Amino acid sequence: MSKPPSSSNTPSRSRDEVTDAHFMETRAKLLDLAAFLDRLERAVGADDHRVRGLRAALPILLEKDPARVAKILNLWSDPTTAPIEKSDTKAASGVWPKIK
Amino acid sequence: MRYIEPHGHMVSRTTDDYQAMALAGCKAICEPAFWAGFDRKSADGFHDYFCQLTQHEPRRALKYGLPHFAWLCINPKESEDMGLAKEVMALIPEFLKAPNVLGIGEIGLNKNTRNELKIFEAHVDLAVQHNQMILVHTPHLEDKRKGTRLIIDALKAHGKVQPGRVIIDHVEEHTMAEALDQGYWAGITLYPESKASPQRAVDMIETISAQRVWLNSACDWGHSDPLSVPKAAIEMRRRGHSSAAIDRLVYGNPLEFLSQSPKFILPEA
């Protein structure tokens, strides 16, 4: 069994305890994700950048690295560094529009 | 339980929310100036808003026994019109004298444009000139990481900003360490969808840092929850964190940061 990451702020707990606390809400979220993907299949048209970003993030869930959330957020982030001249929208969409 | 709500847009909330927060153990509310969901057309609109934040809202909060504090600025979403932004900024020095104003905020970036950045830098300079603390709004979603870096670069480039008097708010897993490593405080915003959940916030506390961090609900006119800070406290409790650790995070930390302003005085402290 792998050792938990060391952090002085984490009270020690077993995997069973974490599972008892958070399994049902996570199970429901996974089914919602599956249902969303099914709903997309039943609709016409192509995936936009948000859905492409979502699909690109799925393999990260299966990696062993414990920094999955940061990895996904980084994947969806604008990788450029210079301020832009002007924006045609005030709102962000959730995934960098030019994601591959 | 006692806690401080260090970032709530109470002008958008009902009196029921004030009551629920007081019942949950809230001891003070701080309200940064922000976007109203539509663009105001003139500096007069902001003048009225600053009056609301410094006169009317403190009276409304007091009915529930809650001290109310404010931060002032023109927010990045309305900073694209630099003429308007400069007119609004000219109003701020007079309002800084109000007894409930703690500093300049929430300033920052939205879409990371050149004009937003110029107005952010002008606000930072205003804060330094008037010896004010700074509350920074980092951009949403895919714009957050880039915007956080631009903001930190601009704060450093100014040369006279004391990082310990600046909070970089709305950090997430990919930006929190960067803010803390440079000596700034970090704010984790608890939103039902677009920022962190109470569960993720407690994960960040456990794995990144519980020092120089505050939690806030940023409750406003959008999908948000004014009770999300006490809900995060409950999440900590069910994970086995001590009462002292919870109190330090949701009460002690904001108290420590905010008390750098001589105006932040709580009746019972």
Ligand SMILES: [Zn+2]
């Ligand atoms: Zn806000």
